[in-house]
Amino acid sequence: MTIPGLMMQQPLLISSLLVHAERHHAEQEIVSRRVEGDIHRETFRELAARSRRLANALAALGVKQGDRVATIAWNGYRHMELYYAVSGSGAVLHTLNPRLHPDQVVYIADHAEDSVLFFDLTFLPLVEAFASRVKTIKKFVVMTDRAHMPKESKVPGLLCYEELIDAASDAYVWPSFDENAASSLCYTSGTTGHPKGVLYSHRSTILHTYAVALPDTLNCSARDAILPVVPMFHVNAWGLPYAACMVGAKLVFPGPALDGKSLHELLESEKVTVSAGVPTVWQGLLAYMDASKLKFSTMRRTVIGGSACPPAMIRAFKEAYNVDVLHAWGMTETSPLGTACAFKPKHLGQSQEEHYAVMAKQGRGLYGIDMKIVGEDGAELPWGGEKSGELLVRGPWVVNRYFKDEGGNPLLTDADGHGWFPTGDVARIDTDGYMQITDRSKDVIKSGGEWIGSIDLENIAMAHPAVAMAACIAAHHPKWDERPLLVVVKKPGAEVTRDELIAFFDGKIAKWWTPDDVVFVDAIQLGATGKMLKNRLRDQFKDYKLPTA
Numbered sequence: 378m379t380i381p382g383l384m385m386q387q388p389l390l391i392s393s394l395l396v397h398a399e400r401h402h403a404e405q406e407i408v409s410r411r412v413e414g415d416i417h418r419e420t421f422r423e424l425a426a427r428s429r430r431l432a433n434a435l436a437a438l439g440v441k442q443g444d445r446v447a448t449i450a451w452n453g454y455r456h457m458e459l460y461y462a463v464s465g466s467g468a469v470l471h472t473l474n475p476r477l478h479p480d481q482v483v484y485i486a487d488h489a490e491d492s493v494l495f496f497d498l499t500f501l502p503l504v505e506a507f508a509s510r511v512k513t514i515k516k517f518v519v520m521t522d523r524a525h526m527p528k529e530s531k532v533p534g535l536l537c538y539e540e541l542i543d544a545a546s547d548a549y550v551w552p553s554f555d556e557n558a559a560s561s562l563c564y565t566s567g568t569t570g571h572p573k574g575v576l577y578s579h580r581s582t583i584l585h586t587y588a589v590a591l592p593d594t595l596n597c598s599a600r601d602a603i604l605p606v607v608p609m610f611h612v613n614a615w616g617l618p619y620a621a622c623m624v625g626a627k628l629v630f631p632g633p634a635l636d637g638k639s640l641h642e643l644l645e646s647e648k649v650t651v652s653a654g655v656p657t658v659w660q661g662l663l664a665y666m667d668a669s670k671l672k673f674s675t676m677r678r679t680v681i682g683g684s685a686c687p688p689a690m691i692r693a694f695k696e697a698y699n700v701d702v703l704h705a706w707g708m709t710e711t712s713p714l715g716t717a718c719a720f721k722p723k724h725l726g727q728s729q730e731e732h733y734a735v736m737a738k739q740g741r742g743l744y745g746i747d748m749k750i751v752g753e754d755g756a757e758l759p760w761g762g763e764k765s766g767e768l769l770v771r772g773p774w775v776v777n778r779y780f781k782d783e784g785g786n787p788l789l790t791d792a793d794g795h796g797w798f799p800t801g802d803v804a805r806i807d808t809d810g811y812m813q814i815t816d817r818s819k820d821v822i823k824s825g826g827e828w829i830g831s832i833d834l835e836n837i838a839m840a841h842p843a844v845a846m847a848a849c850i851a852a853h854h855p856k857w858d859e860r861p862l863l864v865v866v867k868k869p870g871a872e873v874t875r876d877e878l879i880a881f882f883d884g885k886i887a888k889w890w891t892p893d894d895v896v897f898v899d900a901i902q903l904g905a906t907g908k909m910l911k912n913r914l915r916d917q918f919k920d921y922k923l924p925t926a
């Protein structure tokens with residue numbers, strides 16, 4: 378029989394991160410490019426005081442514990458204040474994705490039953506497009522000062538953020554409550570069915586934050602300046618707004634300016650050491666730096682995830698800019714971090730080429746994330762094998778049920794009674810435990826009953842100097858059922874033919890994996906979180922006749 382331990386029972390609450398940051402890192406800075414156009418600076422001391430004022434202001438607006446408070450905002454200090462004031466007071470921060478269609482925003486806001494909406498000035502037209510249709514949002518707050526408030530708006534009674542802060546006292550004691558209470562809410566960018574809400578808790582957030590900050594994960598320290606390009610409206614910016622307070626790192630927020638020039642300026646002027654974002658953002662930055670012959674003076678690491686990081690990008694960062702890419706995998710349902718690709722001691726003496734091969738993988742499971750791959754019959758597949766299978770995960774920051782039980786129980790139960798979350802990703806795991814995503818299960822190409830991993834093919838195509846973007850989709854084939862079709866966007870001014878691209882795959886992959894054909898398009902549409910919309914491409918090319926058919 379176990380006996381109880383005799384340690385303090387202190388709930389793991391998000392407000393404790395802010396209290397810690399104010400006490401131990403009061404002078405550390407949060408630097409933001411504002412939508413108003415200028416650069417704004419505040420310290421963690423100011424962040425803490427303004428968050429307390431905001432907590433009082435929320436109470437004055439009638440927000441109670443458990444209420445959902447929505448935001449539509451870029452990465453910036455006011456959004457950060459909302460992260461702490463809303464969750465810290467016991468309400469739930471619901472970050473809405475502004476890249477969604479107004480109809481989707483209405484569905485999600487109604488489903489979440491949001492009571493107040495805070496938004497950046499930039500999003501006034503979007504808010505005006507849906508404000509009269511949302512059922513539960515009664516108060517709309519523009520995240521700006523009086524001078525920048527819209528002179529007129531279709532939304533009646535707009536409130537001003539800075540006025541709310543000014544009118545509130547900074548005397549506020551963060552309440553204590555159960556660490557399992559809900560803290561924030563994020564809807565999945567699922568391409569089928571309705572969006573589903575993932576409701577994080579204080580406990581899951583704090584445990585995830587510890588994992589994010591570890592040396593083999595994002596390796597955050599008080600000596601770092603972190604610029605999250607990944608939006609605060611997408612899975613809490615991968616936990617960086619929390620991790621920065623936990624370790625006392627400087628935070629640099631790019632606001633709405635995500636083009637290569639603006640990002641490079643801010644990375645340099647604020648001496649950023651670490652950054653994080655999806656591959657498509659880095660493409661813009663690298664293209665700009667290449668064209669303008671620029672370098673980084675302080676940035677040494679960047680975290681890339683959200684979709685597979687092409688090996689050519691890992692190589693470009695290292696060879697042209699001496700920046701190490703940390704490839705990571707995760708999803709809304711996993712808070713998001715699940716794996717990160719740091720080396721083991723056995724890799725240290727290896728060649729750069731061998732390093733690149735490791736870095737292209739999505740990495741090892743973090744402590745707290747248990748993972749396995751299963752075949753179509755649900756049986757676990759061995760690590761180190763040739764075969765890919767569906768990736769299942771479990772852990773204290775993995776979703777258990779969706780908000781309001783949307784879609785029913787998502788988990789699969791194993792023989793020991795443990796629930797596993799089926800990620801919908803197809804992956805291999807090598808003998809060292811490095812996981813590599815080969816596909817989304819719905820994107821996989823099934824040729825003659827065998828799977829072809831579209832990500833492997835895209836990675837090879839992306840290494841061709843003329844290719845800006847590549848997607849590989851299944852096209853119908855009378856004999857093999859499906860065969861790979863490569864859809865390519867060329868770099869401006871670059872030339873490459875179909876045959877040259879097909880030949881580019883020679884020796885890099887099993888012969889039968891080679892795409893049967895290549896089509897060139899002007900653009901590939903990206904979804905709200907920067908991923909290629911392959912279902913759109915499949916629709917577009919559903920009647921495509923392969924030359925091999």
Ligand code: AMP
Pocket residue numbers: 565566612681682683684685686704705706707708709710713739800801802814816817906
């Ligand atoms: P979301 O919930 O919108 O963050 O999307 C999660 C999905 O993004 C995962 O299930 C993967 O399909 C994909 N994803 C995230 N990170 C990676 C990565 N490093 N490589 C490949 N796919 C990724």
